Amino acid sequence: MTSGGIKPHGIKRAVLAGLGGALALFGGSAMANPKPWQLNMTRGASEWSSVPYHLNNIALGVCVGIGILVFGAMFIAMFRFRKSRGAVAEKWTHNTMLEVVWTTVPVIILITLAYLATGGLTSFANTTGSQMTVKVTGYQWKWRYDYVDYKGKAIDHVGFMSKLDRLSDETRQLDSGMDPNAVQTDGENTYLLNVDKPLVVPVGTKIRFVITAGDVIHSWWVPALGWKMDAIPGIVNAAWTNIEKPGVYRGQCAELCGQDHGFMPIVVKAVPKAEFEQWLAQQEAANAPKPAAAAPATAQATTPAQGNQG
Amino acid sequence: MAHAATHDHHDHHGAPSNFFVRWCMSTNHKDIGTLYLVFALTMFFIGGSFAMVIRAELFKPGLQLVQPYFFNEMTTMHALVMIFGAVMPAFVGLGNWMIPLMIGAPDMALPRMNNLSFWIMPFAFALLLSTLFTAGGAPAGGWTMYPPLALQGGSVAQMVFAIHLMGISSIMGAINIIATILNMRAPGMDLLKMPVFVWSWLITAFLLIAVMPVLAGAVTMLLTDKYFGTSFFNAAGGGDPVLYQHIFWFFGHPEVYIMILPAFGIISEVIPTFARKPIFGYKAMVFAIASIAFLSFIVWAHHMFAVGLPLGAEVFFMYATMLIAVPTGVKVFNWVSTMWGGSMTFETPMLFAIAFVILFTIGGFSGLMLALAPADFQYHDTYFVVAHFHYVLVTGAVFAIISGTYYWLPKWTGRMYSEFWGKMHFWNSVIWVNVLFFPQHFLGLAGMPRRIPDYNVAFANFNMISSIGGFLFGASQLIFVGVVIHAVWGSKKKATDRVWEGAKGLEWTVPSPAPFHTFDVPPVINDDELAHGHVDH
Numbered sequence: 001m002t003s004g005g006i007k008p009h010g011i012k013r014a015v016l017a018g019l020g021g022a023l024a025l026f027g028g029s030a031m032a033n034p035k036p037w038q039l040n041m042t043r044g045a046s047e048w049s050s051v052p053y054h055l056n057n058i059a060l061g062v063c064v065g066i067g068i069l070v071f072g073a074m075f076i077a078m079f080r081f082r083k084s085r086g087a088v089a090e091k092w093t094h095n096t097m098l099e100v101v102w103t104t105v106p107v108i109i110l111i112t113l114a115y116l117a118t119g120g121l122t123s124f125a126n127t128t129g130s131q132m133t134v135k136v137t138g139y140q141w142k143w144r145y146d147y148v149d150y151k152g153k154a155i156d157h158v159g160f161m162s163k164l165d166r167l168s169d170e171t172r173q174l175d176s177g178m179d180p181n182a183v184q185t186d187g188e189n190t191y192l193l194n195v196d197k198p199l200v201v202p203v204g205t206k207i208r209f210v211i212t213a214g215d216v217i218h219s220w221w222v223p224a225l226g227w228k229m230d231a232i233p234g235i236v237n238a239a240w241t242n243i244e245k246p247g248v249y250r251g252q253c254a255e256l257c258g259q260d261h262g263f264m265p266i267v268v269k270a271v272p273k274a275e276f277e278q279w280l281a282q283q284e285a286a287n288a289p290k291p292a293a294a295a296p297a298t299a300q301a302t303t304p305a306q307g308n309q310g
Numbered sequence: 311m312a313h314a315a316t317h318d319h320h321d322h323h324g325a326p327s328n329f330f331v332r333w334c335m336s337t338n339h340k341d342i343g344t345l346y347l348v349f350a351l352t353m354f355f356i357g358g359s360f361a362m363v364i365r366a367e368l369f370k371p372g373l374q375l376v377q378p379y380f381f382n383e384m385t386t387m388h389a390l391v392m393i394f395g396a397v398m399p400a401f402v403g404l405g406n407w408m409i410p411l412m413i414g415a416p417d418m419a420l421p422r423m424n425n426l427s428f429w430i431m432p433f434a435f436a437l438l439l440s441t442l443f444t445a446g447g448a449p450a451g452g453w454t455m456y457p458p459l460a461l462q463g464g465s466v467a468q469m470v471f472a473i474h475l476m477g478i479s480s481i482m483g484a485i486n487i488i489a490t491i492l493n494m495r496a497p498g499m500d501l502l503k504m505p506v507f508v509w510s511w512l513i514t515a516f517l518l519i520a521v522m523p524v525l526a527g528a529v530t531m532l533l534t535d536k537y538f539g540t541s542f543f544n545a546a547g548g549g550d551p552v553l554y555q556h557i558f559w560f561f562g563h564p565e566v567y568i569m570i571l572p573a574f575g576i577i578s579e580v581i582p583t584f585a586r587k588p589i590f591g592y593k594a595m596v597f598a599i600a601s602i603a604f605l606s607f608i609v610w611a612h613h614m615f616a617v618g619l620p621l622g623a624e625v626f627f628m629y630a631t632m633l634i635a636v637p638t639g640v641k642v643f644n645w646v647s648t649m650w651g652g653s654m655t656f657e658t659p660m661l662f663a664i665a666f667v668i669l670f671t672i673g674g675f676s677g678l679m680l681a682l683a684p685a686d687f688q689y690h691d692t693y694f695v696v697a698h699f700h701y702v703l704v705t706g707a708v709f710a711i712i713s714g715t716y717y718w719l720p721k722w723t724g725r726m727y728s729e730f731w732g733k734m735h736f737w738n739s740v741i742w743v744n745v746l747f748f749p750q751h752f753l754g755l756a757g758m759p760r761r762i763p764d765y766n767v768a769f770a771n772f773n774m775i776s777s778i779g780g781f782l783f784g785a786s787q788l789i790f791v792g793v794v795i796h797a798v799w800g801s802k803k804k805a806t807d808r809v810w811e812g813a814k815g816l817e818w819t820v821p822s823p824a825p826f827h828t829f830d831v832p833p834v835i836n837d838d839e840l841a842h843g844h845v846d847h
């Protein structure tokens with residue numbers, strides 16, 4: 001199937017290198033977390049996350065190009081055709097040739113952009129062939145993660161709530177007197193971007209997320225994965241990722257969900273497969289004998305392997 | 311001109327001297343226009359003060375001033391007040407004042423309804439603003455009022471009733487404008503001889519009539535969900551929260567064009583005047599406005615790319631949205647071509663119009679970027695969106711309103727405003743508004759969600775710059791108030807009838823200030839005196 005995806009290969013790569021690469025200097029690539037003075041989107045760390053990144057750079061390049069032409073013409077006009085320089089107004093108010101050109105050229109540019117974007121959408125919509133499923137549920141104001149299956153095998157008893165870490169939570173209180181700059185994890189400032197229990201996932205695995213919410217609408221967004229998806233009560237949305245590099249990727253709820261909307265971070269910890277399998281086995285072992293005490297009794301949308309969890 | 315038979319001598323009387331009779335019971339389009347403009351300016355400052363609270367809290371990381379819930383009240387009220395209280399009434403005020411003058415009509419077609427549609431507004435906003443002092447607090451679920459969140463808050467009833475009142479007012483205003491334009495044009499003022507501003511308002515009025523009832527329906531469903539046990543949007547009762555978003559944005563997207571099409575009209579009057587050259591491609595301009603209005607009805611779901619739409623829907627709404635760039639581009643190219651080969655001067659209205667073209671186009675560029683659905687997965691609900699729509703609505707709609715105000719102010723007051731202070735206002739506005747909104751693009755791209763009261767320290771630099779820009783942009787608007795007050799009461803410099811050398815159109819044939827009653831006798835239309843010249847192509 002022909003799709004205009006922006007997965008760079010062949011000629012497309014050359015075009016992208018030209019258009020996108022020039023602009024990539026802007027933000028620096030492959031940054032997992034926001035940096036001070038960051039100017040551009042992150043390149044991301046997943047198989048798909050380069051799609052929005054390149055599309056963003058190409059579209060920005062097109063806009064800058066058109067902007068230079070249009071604003072340049074305006075500034076020339078403002079300089080040349082000013083009354084104080086003795087300019088006399090001309091009479092023409094029409095030019096068919098010009099009008100045809102400036103209608104068709106933008107259409108061609110738009111068709112090009114639409115082609116690239118359609119491919120990106122098509123690849124994003126394809127959640128088939130995933131090797132792992134994680135159910136994400138949004139609550140006011142925390143996330144719940146349930147591990148549904150891994151490599152075709154159902155997972156029991158692995159699920160937990162993930163909420164803002166204690167240090168950020170204390171610091172963010174009105175008049176707390178605490179310094180947001182002092183909230184550090186591994187030498188990096190994680191104020192409002194850290195949680196008590198991160199979502200642990202393996203790298204190099206196509207992970208399907210099923211996303212829903214328990215009370216109001218939230219939106220699950222980790223910029224390094226390249227997308228956000230609304231978590232809506234009564235609806236289960238699907239999305240996928242395949243993280244290429246191990247690392248800790250941070251994000252936040254992106255849909256206004258009440259007073260603590262700003263305090264609902266997301267942390268995805270991507271680890272090598274072996275390490276993940278070990279972690280998963282530990283979790284299963286720890287939770288299997290007794291019904292998970294930590295999990296509150298909340299109404300869950302039905303997912304097969306999830307029954308005895310809530 | 312056979313008109314004398316129906317001539318009513320009452321029409322020669324001036325304005326009533328009794329303040330209450332003149333301003334509260336007015337049926338005169340000029341007085342009602344003034345009322346709308348004063349109301350809009352008041353609301354602009356009230357909505358602006360909410361924005362100052364937002365920018366003050368975001369000045370640095372950590373919560374210093376307000377609780378998060380109050381922050382959400384501020385963002386919600388800022389939006390509702392600016393959209394329904396400032397921008398829309400300002401356009402209605404300009405339309406009320408100028409449409410009859412531009413088409414040679416003595417007044418609006420339905421003058422008593424005109425009075426009613428204005429006087430509803432202060433009550434609607436008293437109701438809306440009073441929620442800040444009620445026990446439940448003001449609406450805090452965003453101006454989009456998405457359920458289920460909006461239903462958690464207090465004040466749902468007050469908010470819904472206030473919106474109903476605003477909607478009734480808007481619909482009546484729109485009916486009045488359509489009736490006036492279609493029925494009250496002077497003989498010889500064919501539809502395709504009307505100024506672009508009048509065209510833009512005619513099309514906007516149809517948009518208003520089409521979509522305000524949709525908003526009314528959506529908020530009524532919220533009301534019954536909250537108080538009458540229905541489950542339109544409640545998943546537990548078989549409803550669908552996304553249904554609300556479809557209904558809301560079917561209103562909401564045309565609504566954003568309601569807030570920009572009249573601006574296109576104003577700019578299309580101002581640029582030809584100061585370029586001393588008729589508008590380039592008059593028919594293309596009118597057709598572009600109509601196309602944009604049509605397209606606005608089929609693109610609503612681009613606000614919902616992240617709700618999990620099926621692939622086909624995402625693709626359709628992406629293509630339809632991108633298509634809007636074509637007529638919008640045509641308009642920008644036509645404005646530039648109008649300047650090209652002209653004989654330009656740079657009085658304050660022209661400065662604001664030029665800033666409009668450049669900055670609105672920047673807002674259009676970010677709009678094109680947002681239209682690309684895969685990229686929108688990153689931009690959506692971030693400060694990139696905030697930057698985008700403020701470029702369109704502040705440096706777009708608001709700059710156009712300010713441009714139009716400076717342009718027609720001498721006609722309204724009979725006195726010239728201070729050009730020096732007008733330019734001070736312009737340069738301060740244009741510099742600080744960019745300091746305010748441009749860094750927000752970077753914040754959004756770096757990953758800062760919108761509507762959050764506090765943020766990671768990585769976002770601190772640009773937020774501080776943005777806040778400084780915000781305070782100074784806000785303060786700059788006080789100059790505007792000073793200029794207007796001076797022009798109304800203080801200025802010694804009389805305005806001529808044709809205030810601007812290059813001004814064409816019927817409004818410049820009446821004295822300055824425009825007398826209480828104009829066009830008792832229908833004017834004779836001289837094609838050379840129309841703003842866009844002969845339309846023969």
